[in-house]
Ligand SMILES: [Fe+2]
């Protein structure tokens with residue numbers, strides 16, 4: 001199976017580039033499944049029902065949300081109705097929605113998708129992502145309930161993301177990091193067959209401070225004083241993600257490569 005994961009969609013720039021390009025990318029890359037993190041799609045903070053619907057209509061099979069999952073309050077209700085949107089697994093037990101589900105892919109195949117938050121350098125004290133992912137993956141293991149397993153570890157620290165990769169090696173088709181909004185150059189297949197990249201990067205304008213228009217973050221860093229709201233940068237977006245091909249017999253990765261298109265970063269497509 002050919003799976004494309006795209007990192008955090010940031011603001012209108014990221015959204016419009018994604019929606020414009022995804023239908024053609026599905027064809028050109030012969031994709032069987034597309035997962036998109038949209039936690040910053042609504043003006044940089046969260047995702048609305050309307051935006052989630054637009055991203056799904058453009059050809060995403062699953063939408064993932066990270067620490068900004070519920071910045072937009074209408075997602076609290078929408079995530080109960082729209083099962084193709086996932087919030088992190090390891091937040092409050094009472095949170096609406098789910099953090100792991102099995103999705104249909106092309107030709108009757110099934111892709112299990114999960115997202116967990118890291119704990120290192122994150123603002124909230126989330127539950128343990130290792131045990132949360134372990135429990136979820138047991139409900140739809142590779143070769144059991146799932147033909148491929150895609151896991152996003154939404155975390156700040158590269159070390160924690162690497163640890164999750166090795167923890168799930170052989171049990172997931174892809175473990176991909178997100179949250180820093182900058183793609184890393186370490187895409188590879190781990191010893192037991194799990195594709196891994198520490199961070200996928202974002203779908204947004206890189207002429208920015210991780211997706212936000214530069215002036216306000218610069219002012220806050222330079223002066224140390226609070227000020228105006230952050231606004232997403234509005235220039236051309238680079239779509240950033242990871243492209244993986246899996247062996248249908250085992251669910252393990254046979255190839256992995258960064259994907260980048262448009263905007264300021266150098267293109268990459270496997
Ligand atoms: Fe993000």
Ligand SMILES: [Fe+2]
Nearest residue numbers: 066067068179
């Ligand atoms: Fe995040």
